[in-house]
Amino acid sequence: MPTVRVSVTLKPSLLDSAGRTVAGSLKHLGYEEVSDARIGKLITLQVETVDEARIREMCQKLLANPVIEDFSFEVVG
Amino acid sequence: MPTVRVSVTLKPSLLDSAGRTVAGSLKHLGYEEVSDARIGKLITLQVETVDEARIREMCQKLLANPVIEDFSFEVVG
Structure with missing residues (x-):
């Protein structure tokens, strides 16, 4: 099963x-x-399947607060 | 100035x-x-200078709790 690593950091x-x-x-x-x-x-x-657009949505909706945080992600394995 | 990214994760x-x-x-x-x-x-x-042994020490002493967490680090830029 693919693994996605999401990094969420406070804006500089x-x-x-x-x-x-x-x-x-x-x-x-x-x-x-x-x-x-x-x-x-x-x-x-x-995740069972990797859809980068959906992962970006997850970050924007739940995993990060786009007002104060930046995010990036990479698919590993 | 070099940047070190330390990842700290709960043990699996x-x-x-x-x-x-x-x-x-x-x-x-x-x-x-x-x-x-x-x-x-x-x-x-x-960090002003990179000494991997010292960075490992920082992780063990302060940045991670080795009883319940794993850590890894990479030097970037």
Whole structure:
């Protein structure tokens, strides 16, 4: 059965406060090389058939909020 | 500056209740081809230098919970 990996990320212009906290914690732990972190979602779907137009619809309707998030997807296996 | 994409996913043996809810909602919206969904995190780090051993450490210490989650990462750009 095909697997679809959907990546959902906050739009670059928006502040990601959780990501900023993670970056701060990493620096605090001694990982000074980290200058920024952003946190998105990785949604893995098992689908019986792949129809890219329908997957795009699923992203726009439910998986992402297109006002504040960008999404991309790839079919694997 | 290099970007590192870290994928954090719940171990396959564990029930992902949020993912199951998403799969149910997609079916309810008419996307009958979806048989399962699992939700993980996609963490994008901006780092000044790439040291894979240190990135693995960051995942084990902070970004993932190795008891219940798997992680992988790739360096992009």
